[in-house]
Amino acid sequence: MLTPADLSTLLAATAQGDRIAFERLYVATRAKLYGVVIRILKRQDLADEVMQETYIKIWGNAGSFDPSKASPITWMVTIARNRAIDLVRKRSEASIEEEPEAMDVAADIPNPLAARELSEDLRRLMGCIGTLDTDRKQMVLLAYYNGLSREQLAAKFRKPVNTIKTWLRRSLIEIRECLGS
Incomplete structure (x- = not known):
């Protein structure tokens, strides 16, 4: 996993037209960005x-x-996030008759068939996240599923940013240990 300093270096190299740096940046960030985008667009x-x-x-x-x-x-x-929100706003101008797939909105709770189709790894991950206390579980999901920054989490939980960093780090260690067992 790349540090913020590593990502800053890759962005600087990308600004100079370095395609290899851009590829490394993409590989390092695509999962997080995709998680944010798919959550908005579904x-x-x-x-x-x-x-x-x-x-x-x-x-x-x-x-x-x-x-x-x-x-x-x-x-x-x-x-x-801004790109995804712009697309949602643009598409909301269309009528439901023009876009019937708009009725096929994913539910927050999967139906029994969809739940069965969840991969074993995802079930294990969700089980491990479920072992965290309520605040830390919510924080991990907000950070890694919804894409909230540490600063946003600090404001939401009314804690210093360094406390949020520590809680996230400890939570990830607990999840990693749970997955390893």
Whole structure:
């Protein structure tokens, strides 16, 4: 896993047109950005489209990234989230008759068939997350599923950013140990 400093270095190299740095940046961040985008759009085809637009924007604007204003992942998540929200707003102008698939919105709780189709790894992961206390479980899900930054979590939980970092780190260690057993 790359550190924020590593990501900043990759963004700086990307700003200089370094395709290998951009590829490493993509590999390191695609899962997180995709998680944010799919959560908003709930459709793979739209999420794929937004992901492509997001990375095109990252490629073109890497030089404008300022590490004194935000962490690299926060900057990239913001681009992805804004793109996804823009698409939702644009698509909401269409009528339901023009887009019947809008009725096929994914439920928050999977139906029995969908639950059975969850991979064993995902079930194990969710079981391990379920062992965390309520606040830490919510924090992990908000950070890694919804893409909230540490600063946003600190505001939500009314705790210092360093406390949030520690809680997230300890939670991830507990999850990793649970998965290892």
